[in-house]
Amino acid sequence: MTFKDEMTPYDRLITALDVKQPDDRVPVTPFNREWCARQAGYKFSEVMVNTEKYVYSQLYCAKKFGYDMVLDLLAVHAESEAMGSILKIPEDAPPFVEKPAVQDYKQDFPKLKIPNPSKDGRLPIILRGIERMKEACMGHMPVMGYVQACWRHTCMLRGTENAMRDIRKNPDELKKLIDIATESLIVYGEAVAEAGADLIWVSDPTSSGDMLSRKHFEDFILPYLKRQIKVLLKTGVKVFLHICGNVNDRLDLMVSTGVNAISVDEKVNLAHAKELIGKQVCIMGNISPSKTLLSGTVSDVENEAKIAIDKAAAGGGFVLASGCITPISMPPENVESLVRTAKTYGRYKK
Amino acid sequence: MVSKEEILANLSKYTIEGNEEECRKWAEIALKNNIDAYDAIMKGCAEGMRTVSELYDKGEYYVPDILIAADAMTAAVEILKPHIKIDRLDVPIVVVLGVVEGDVHDIGKNLVKILLSASGFEVTDLGRDVPIADFINTIKEKKPNILGMSALMTTTMPKMKDIVENLEKEGLKSELPVIIGGAPTSLEFAKKIGADSWAKDASSAVTAIRQLIGK
Numbered sequence A: 001m002t003f004k005d006e007m008t009p010y011d012r013l014i015t016a017l018d019v020k021q022p023d024d025r026v027p028v029t030p031f032n033r034e035w036c037a038r039q040a041g042y043k044f045s046e047v048m049v050n051t052e053k054y055v056y057s058q059l060y061c062a063k064k065f066g067y068d069m070v071l072d073l074l075a076v077h078a079e080s081e082a083m084g085s086i087l088k089i090p091e092d093a094p095p096f097v098e099k100p101a102v103q104d105y106k107q108d109f110p111k112l113k114i115p116n117p118s119k120d121g122r123l124p125i126i127l128r129g130i131e132r133m134k135e136a137c138m139g140h141m142p143v144m145g146y147v148q149a150c151w152r153h154t155c156m157l158r159g160t161e162n163a164m165r166d167i168r169k170n171p172d173e174l175k176k177l178i179d180i181a182t183e184s185l186i187v188y189g190e191a192v193a194e195a196g197a198d199l200i201w202v203s204d205p206t207s208s209g210d211m212l213s214r215k216h217f218e219d220f221i222l223p224y225l226k227r228q229i230k231v232l233l234k235t236g237v238k239v240f241l242h243i244c245g246n247v248n249d250r251l252d253l254m255v256s257t258g259v260n261a262i263s264v265d266e267k268v269n270l271a272h273a274k275e276l277i278g279k280q281v282c283i284m285g286n287i288s289p290s291k292t293l294l295s296g297t298v299s300d301v302e303n304e305a306k307i308a309i310d311k312a313a314a315g316g317g318f319v320l321a322s323g324c325i326t327p328i329s330m331p332p333e334n335v336e337s338l339v340r341t342a343k344t345y346g347r348y349k350k
Numbered sequence B: 001m002v003s004k005e006e007i008l009a010n011l012s013k014y015t016i017e018g019n020e021e022e023c024r025k026w027a028e029i030a031l032k033n034n035i036d037a038y039d040a041i042m043k044g045c046a047e048g049m050r051t052v053s054e055l056y057d058k059g060e061y062y063v064p065d066i067l068i069a070a071d072a073m074t075a076a077v078e079i080l081k082p083h084i085k086i087d088r089l090d091v092p093i094v095v096v097l098g099v100v101e102g103d104v105h106d107i108g109k110n111l112v113k114i115l116l117s118a119s120g121f122e123v124t125d126l127g128r129d130v131p132i133a134d135f136i137n138t139i140k141e142k143k144p145n146i147l148g149m150s151a152l153m154t155t156t157m158p159k160m161k162d163i164v165e166n167l168e169k170e171g172l173k174s175e176l177p178v179i180i181g182g183a184p185t186s187l188e189f190a191k192k193i194g195a196d197s198w199a200k201d202a203s204s205a206v207t208a209i210r211q212l213i214g215k
Helices: A009-017 A034-039 A044-049 A049-063 A105-113 A123-136 A150-158 A160-169 A171-195 A214-234 A248-255 A272-278 A289-294 A300-314 A332-346 B004-017 B020-032 B037-057 B063-083 B107-118 B130-141 B158-169 B187-192 B202-213
Strands: A028-029 A086-088 A095-098 A142-147 A199-204 A238-243 A261-263 A283-286 A318-325 B094-099 B122-125 B146-150 B176-183 B197-200
Touching: A009 A199, A009 A238, A009 A318, A009 B158, A028 A332, A028 B197, A034 A044, A034 A049, A044 A049, A044 B176, A049 A123, A049 A332, A049 B202, A086 B020, A095 A300, A095 A318, A105 A171, A105 A332, A123 A142, A123 A171, A142 A150, A142 A171, A142 B004, A150 A160, A150 A199, A150 A214, A160 B063, A160 B107, A171 A199, A171 A214, A199 A214, A214 A238, A214 A248, A214 B197, A238 A248, A238 A283, A248 A261, A248 A272, A248 A300, A261 B004, A272 A283, A289 B037, A289 B187, A300 A318, A300 A332, A318 A332, A318 B107, B004 B037, B004 B063, B020 B063, B037 B063, B037 B107, B037 B202, B063 B107, B094 B107, B094 B130, B107 B122, B107 B202, B130 B146, B130 B158, B146 B202, B176 B187, B176 B202, B187 B197, B197 B202
Parallel strands: A028 A318, A142 A199, A199 A238, A238 A261, A261 A283, A283 A318, B094 B122, B094 B146, B146 B176, B176 B197
Antiparallel strands: A086 A095
């Protein structure tokens, strides 16, 4: 049986992000981006250039499927593009960096400038999208903005492999690059907050324990990430930090950035995370985008969602989310199953 | 005169440390001392790279360390490779590798390539962001013994299914074992799309490929 929601999606999500228990149920926020574009009948390359189409795809899916958040045009490397990295944009798939801005430190580093968010690259398109969603949602539905984590931006400016090599070969130059990357994200992040984002996703697919040691993370990432997040929080938005992969050994460091929530994928055991950091921050996660949401059945999704709720929902401070961005061809009935499970099994008892 | 053992040990040691300069130096020393180039690669550098994989599995090494080690090994291999005696290799096993279209994450694929080349495989690397047609055309042309492909994103991994389907349509699949890899993939996914094998990382990819061809 289903229950009637008592809170607005905005109040429900913000309550969970405050590490409190919503009045009615666990909030549910699959990270749907290209999936929404496809559901609304657009190619991804269309929504990359057309704010109205992107906004429509977000509003359409959130309303139709009943989940608790809309997302800006996230994770398209726009911050790095605005600083000179060249993107390749496939017709119906997310873009990627084809030519990083900093091939050679001596030659390219001095050319880097901190972008003007209202002018450079496609940053204005994304900000306009946030404004439009904020107007359309009228405080009922929370609007999520996205800002790369400083290390992600660095990798998209330098090329991931080269940035990884620099950790051992050019640490001093690398730190200068992370520094300007961080500054540029602070400027852009403030613009995202000003455009009306209620919460900001700071995301990094390349700093987990699968790739970097805890020591690398402490030396090359954490100080900059702290600076970036501190300024974002000052604008009054909620901030959640996502790092793809196995972050079991650095959950404490992630929390030390001061964020409101930590978002994790299936490589983190939610029970472990809840016990370790669940009193300090909200936990978001961790339904597998590929194994479950893309390839699983409706009941696979239901089972995994129930397990996640059992492990982490008690007492609030939990958001049922996908472990990362969801695939374009995810079956819609799996999203329905995820939302239905949050609305039934995720109900908080009075 | 430097002993063969010392030369191999140093090639291995400096690969593990990621010291390109020393790797180049010891590759030259190996040639000067008439050490067989193939032995220098396989028992020196590749041995070191095997230790690097073990250190990664144990959580002592991370991606930056692997990349630096791979660079050092490549530096030595470049010097040694022209001196490999052709008749030392029996019939070469040809492997075609590529990262699927829309995906530019090729660190893992590059490691597989280095390890395979060092193990004596003949690798045709299509690179990253490879369209389906390029995979098919290369397979028709090179007639490889193995196809290896990878994707690092949940958004691009379905492309691997399309490639297997295209191979079937062209009648190429029955003769060609396919192995896949990449962080979001799994053995279940591999089976589901009709691939023959799956590897969780670069070092197990080499083992899995050996198993596929029965060597």
